[in-house]
Amino acid sequence: MKHLIYATGLLFATQAVAQAPDLTVYTYDSFATEWGPGPAIEEGFEAQCGCDLEFVAAGDGAALLSRLRLEGDATRADVVLGLDTNLMAAARDTGLFAAHGVEADFALPVAWEDPDFLPFDWGYFAFIGNRGEPMPTDFRDLAESDRRILIQDPRSSTPGLGLLLWVKDAYGDEAAAIWEGLADNIVTVTPGWSEAYGMFLEGEGDLVLSYTTSPAYHVIAEDDTSRVALPFDEGHYMQIEVAAAVGGSDRQQLARDFLAYLVSDEAQSIIPTTNWMYPAVEPSGGLPEGFGDLVEPSQPRLIAPGDVPETRDVALEEWRAALSQ
Amino acid sequence: MIPGSVAAIVVAALILGPLAAVLFRAGGAGWPSPADWAAVRFTLLQAALSALLSALFALPVARALARRRFPGRSAMILLMGAPFILPVIVAIAGLLTIFGRNGLVNTALGWWGLPPIDVFGLHGVLLAHVFFNLPLAVRLLLEGWRAIPAERFRTAAQLDMPPGAVFRLVEGPMLRERLPGILTVIFAICLSSFAVVLILGGGPAATTIELAIYQAFNFDFDLGKAAVLSALQIAIVTVAAILALRLAGTGMAAAGLDRPVQRWDGGAGLRLWDAAVMAVAALFVATPILLVALTGADSLRDLPSTVWSAAGVSVLVALASAALSVGLGLLLALPRRALFETIGLMTLAASPLVLGTGLFLLIRPFAFPGDHVLAMTAVVNAVMALPFVLRSLSPDIRGAEAAHGRLADSLSMAGWSRFRWLVLPRLRRPLGFAAGLAAALSMGDLGVIALFPSPDTATLPLEIYRLLGAYRMEAAAGASLLLTGLSFGIFALFDRVGRHADA
Incomplete structure (x- = not known):
């Protein structure tokens, strides 16, 4: 019993002694872990600034935004990294962010003009399947096929929301009919990306909603070329991940230095094989091999960040009604 | 009584404080x-069905285990502790290897030229919930059978009672006392089930209150709605708990002499039936x-080093959490007050998201929550485990008091000595289990x-989610196995100590 008391005390103690860092960056969990870009970017920036950077994580992009809203002006964050275009409108409404003033030559398929939010990577949503199996070429084709698909819930997952907006952007008022057509193809709707992707790898479905960059992981890390992304004729919806400096922070200059580092050649070349997304600025060494053969969508789709909240609520109701029958 | 009241207030504050903070x-x-x-409607439906089915299937299994002695019996009882403590994602993966599209069942059906079954839908949710909770129900029922004085079975055997009469006269009163509580616990567990329902439910028709809370938080940032939904969930479980305590019969007041139970239920047909029931359950x-x-x-063999350090952290958190939970459980159960036990059960229905956010709001003005995340995890886990600790301890405490309380009163035994000599000796087994x-x-x-x-600290379940999120499904499978082994090992160790204590 005594040992347990000591152990509990130890748990408290080891957590509390950490020194206050020079720059605090809020991000989503997978960015900051050993497998994500976090450690290499932390090391690179600390070498450049001679300061101490600390990542503080929340579950995912949506949880990150909720965390900021909870903390409001009292937030400890100097920089927030990992919101995306779908969360930008709500993030802007918090009034927490300041202009970053960083210039970069973005390699995004869409023009980017935003004083507050700085893109650091991006990707296209796509269905991933196995090489050699039937490949529907658009949503109607998919609905008519017997392909079994695994998707994520738009209420709890970033790709799930991406798919919702993809269908809505491509089909407008017909989106509800598309979902009704897809209903018998859907194996199940998972709470997050990893459950759906894991079930796909176990053969529970023929196709899974993920990113066009997913096959690159299998090629680069596992030397496996059997997974392919399906190009859709409607074009593919995009996710652009952004970072921003917190206006109320007393580390403004350091925050801007960090944002400038984030789109530098060094940081951008870390992104592709750690976050498995396209870098926002093409690194001088080019993209890693395996990223070269990826699907190039005919048309990039993106709903303007300011229009997302309204579109999202309408689309969610259509989705729920069509799939609840 | 006073320590019990303090514990009840602490637990209630831990559940309601964060809720109030979110609402505020x-x-x-x-x-x-x-x-x-x-x-809400779907949640109630699936939770009620899950509880009924789990208890229904658990009855014959527990009855067979109670009246048979065979080699491997204690291993089977141990096995019955396993599913409940499996991490959800691990259990779902396991179920899909059997009932999934490429699972054993569909492979077998394919050989016979039969169409495949589809596991996704309400039936899939129920299947998973029965898998989790049937064994728990068996264990809790078995504790009930063990509490029936040996003299009763001896008398029943002397009177040559048929199994039906034994059930009605000897086992029935025990079941009337225990089943309502067991049903409530399973109902409450399934009420706040999140990943199982979403993954196996097949679509948005299978949406639970917990997802609605999640949506209110992270999708709409409607804290008021999240708090109301969470309060509704707690209210449902509280009503169920009060109903259960009302329904529970008084059990058997008469005492036995604590001698080992011997059974004489015979008949080849009955033996065969018991064997079949146990074989199906074990499979x-x-x-x-x-x-x-x-x-x-x-x-x-080649797990990343972070998995091992996360495993170490998890064991420490688990031990601290168990000590805290059993301590609180004893304080709440010893006064034998229905109110205290209802408060203990409430924790099952508290949404982790609301609890965590509320704690965050309460702690944030004084400290940075991320710096104390392990301590917070240990405390919250302890509170979440409380209902099971109570379900396990409370009937035996009541039994001991009912049987020997008057004698203890006549000897003016109170306080520590009453606990030490009257209650504790009859509590070793449920204490170990709890x-x-x-x-x-x-x-x-x-x-x-x-x-x-925290990027530098993880518990093993968090590390598994991180591996899954980074495409490392194989490493995640290895880490899941490690987690399963550790959970089961730690459970078996305590359980064994408890069961050997009353030889």
């Missing part, structure tokens, strides 16, 4: 939408676990650490 921060309540009400419970072990075994369960639940639960993850 929201500046008022938010009203659930029609879609949320649909989620149903063990196969998914074995398949998980097979999948993970390959990658167990501590093991609390520790294992804490091991397997993702808990509040997912809300405030």
Whole structure:
């Protein structure tokens, strides 16, 4: 019993002694872990600034935004990294962010003009399947096929929301009919990306909603070329991940230095094989091999960040009604 | 009584304080939408069906285990502790290897030229919930059978009672006393089930209150609605708990002499039936676990070093959490007050998201929650395990008091000496079970650490989610096996200590 008391005390103690860092960056969990870009970017920036950077994580992009809203002006964050275009409108409404003033030559398929939010990577949503199996070429084709698909819930997952907006952007008022057509193809709707992707790898479905960059992981890390992304004729919806400096922070200059580092050649070349997304600025060494053969969508789709909240609520109701029958 | 009241207040504050904090921060309540009400209805339906089915199937299994002695019996009882403590994602993976599209069942059906079954839908949710909770019900019922004085079975055998009469006269009163509580616990567990329902439910028709809470938080940032939904969930469980305590019969007041139970229930047909029931249950419970072990075994050898450090952290958190949970459980159960036990059960229905966010709001003015995430995880896990600790301890405390309380009163035994000489000797077995369960639940639960993850510290379940999120499904399978082994090991250790204590 005594040992347990000591152990509990130890748990408290080891957590509390950490020194206050020079720059605090809020991000989503997978960015900051050993497998994500976090450690290499932390090391690179600390070498450049001679300061101490600390990542503080929340579950995912949506949880990150909720965390900021909870903390409001009292937030400890100097920089927030990992919101995306779908969360930008709500993030802007918090009034927490300041202009970053960083210039970069973005390699995004869409023009980017935003004083507050700085893109650091991006990707296209796509269905991933196995090489050699039937490949529907658009949503109607998919609905008519017997392909079994695994998707994520738009209420709890970033790709799930991406798919919702993809269908809505491509089909407008017909989106509800598309979902009704897809209903018998859907194996199940998972709470997050990893459950759906894991079930796909176990053969529970023929196709899974993920990113066009997913096959690159299998090629680069596992030397496996059997997974392919399906190009859709409607074009593919995009996710652009952004970072921003917190206006109320007393580390403004350091925050801007960090944002400038984030789109530098060094940081951008870390992104592709750690976050498995396209870098926002093409690194001088080019993209890693395996990223070269990826699907190039005919048309990039993106709903303007300011229009997302309204579109999202309408689309969610259509989705729920069509799939609840 | 006073320590009990303090414990009850502490637990109630831990559940209601964060809820109030969220409500206060929201500046008022938010009203659930029609879609949320649909989620409430589905949640009630699946939780009620899950509880009924689990208990229904558990009855014959527990009865067979109670009246038979055979080699491997204690191993089977141990096995019955396993599914409940499996991490959810691991259990789902295991079930899919049996009932999924490429699973054993569909492969077998394919050989016979039969169409495949589809596991996704309400039936899939029920299947998974029965897998989790049937063994728990068996264990809790078995404790009930063990509490029936040996003299009763001896008398029943002398009178040559048929099994039906034994059931009606000897076992029935025990079941009337215990079943309502067991049903309530399972109902409450399934009420707040999140991942199982979403993954196996097949679509938005299968949406639970917990998802509606998640949506209110992270999708709409409607804190008022999140708090109202969470309060509704707690209210449902509280009503169920009060009903259960009302329904519970008084059991058997007469005492036995604590001698080992011997059974004389005979008949080849009855033996055969018992054997068949136990074989089916063992197969149903063990196969998914074995398949998980097979999948993970390959990658167990070259696990990333972070997995091992996360495992160490998890064990520490689990031990601290078990100690706290059993301590609180004893304080709440010893006064034998229905109110205290209802408060203990309430924790099952508290939404982890609301609890975590509320704690965050309460702690934030004084400290940075991320700096104390392990301590928070241990405390929250301890509170979450409390209902199981109470379900396990409370009937035996009542039994001991009912049987020997008058004698103790006549000897003026009170306080510590009453606890030490009257209650504790009859409590070793449930104490071991409760501590093991609390520790294992804490091991397997993702808990509040997912809300405030620290990049440098992880518990094993968090590390598994991180591996999954980074495409490292194989390493995740290995880590899942390690987690299963550790959870089960820690449970078996405590359980064994408890069961050997009263030889």
